Amino acid sequence: RMLSKERRSGQKQMYCHENWSLSPEEFEIWDRLYRIKESDGIKEPVLPQSRFETLENLEEVTKREEEATHELSLSEWRIWQNRPFPTAMVDHSDRCYHFISVMEMIELMRDEQGDCSYELEIQPHLCIEDVNVQRNKSHRSMTTST
Amino acid sequence: QRLKAAVHYTVGCLCQDVAEEQDMQFSKQTIAAISEITFRQCENFAKDLEMFARHAKRTTVTTEDVKLLARRSSSLLKYITQKSEEITSSNMEQKEKKKKKSSAVKGGTTGKQEAPVTENEDSNMA
Numbered sequence: 001r002m003l004s005k006e007r008r009s010g011q012k013q014m015y016c017h018e019n020w021s022l023s024p025e026e027f028e029i030w031d032r033l034y035r036i037k038e039s040d041g042i043k044e045p046v047l048p049q050s051r052f053e054t055l056e057n058l059e060e061v062t063k064r065e066e067e068a069t070h071e072l073s074l075s076e077w078r079i080w081q082n083r084p085f086p087t088a089m090v091d092h093s094d095r096c097y098h099f100i101s102v103m104e105m106i107e108l109m110r111d112e113q114g115d116c117s118y119e120l121e122i123q124p125h126l127c128i129e130d131v132n133v134q135r136n137k138s139h140r141s142m143t144t145s146t
Numbered sequence: 147q148r149l150k151a152a153v154h155y156t157v158g159c160l161c162q163d164v165a166e167e168q169d170m171q172f173s174k175q176t177i178a179a180i181s182e183i184t185f186r187q188c189e190n191f192a193k194d195l196e197m198f199a200r201h202a203k204r205t206t207v208t209t210e211d212v213k214l215l216a217r218r219s220s221s222l223l224k225y226i227t228q229k230s231e232e233i234t235s236s237n238m239e240q241k242e243k244k245k246k247k248s249s250a251v252k253g254g255t256t257g258k259q260e261a262p263v264t265e266n267e268d269s270n271m272a
Contacts, residue, residue: 055222095190098186102179116174116175116177118182119154130148131156132156
């Protein structure tokens with residue numbers, strides 16, 4: 001019953017726009033409350049574009065005035081990222097926990113000088129038959145060919 | 147630990163290549179971090195590949211699944227697709243030479259050969 005009630009009230013509002021776009025009323029609200037204008041004195045937020053250092057980049061580089069936008073940074077607050085941040089409805093993913101662990105590992109290695117604890121811990125387990133020594137070469141020819 | 151050691155060694159070699167090309171140096175800690183990221187990323191990849199294959203009602207991971215891993219960047223996808231085609235054509239040659247059948251086994255092996263390539267790209271990205 002709750003559901004059908006909600007749906008009905010939703011339908012009333014939906015009445016004048018069954019379109020994908022905003023209705024005039026919605027546009028008015030957006031324009032007044034949320035839209036970023038020049039007078040707001042804040043820059044438009046944009047996400048950084050993905051770019052590959054080692055491959056030719058096919059993605060079209062959309063030209064935008066760097067001055068007028070604020071590129072959202074994913075690394076500015078890195079010292080906060082060695083612990084899980086609070087969640088609301090969506091739990092952290094495994095990927096996210098991996099990221100947190102690596103940030104913690106980096107934090108622990110930050111003050112190391114010279115010898116690397118990770119290397120010392122792991123080196124004794126190396127079995128030379130596990131690694132493809134030829135791979136070195138093939139990697140180099142790969143990068144030069146591209 | 148043994149796997150980590152192998153990854154660490156290989157990452158070290160790759161970083162050295164990059165270091166020579168770019169005329170710069172990686173600290174040991176940086177290389178350690180990249181190998182740990184690579185190692186953990188393999189877990190992500192493995193899970194995704196398994197799910198992609200299962201989604202297509204397969205139990206064998208194929209090159210198509212690997213391509214899905216690379217979907218987020220069109221340049222990476224293009225690169226992986228090229229590599230995949232190279233592998234397929236060289237496999238075809240071998241197939242003609244050896245006159246082997248069993249295409250199912252072929253699919254499996256190309257998938258395995260592809261995987262290290264994506265790992266490399268990933269470690270480069272990091």
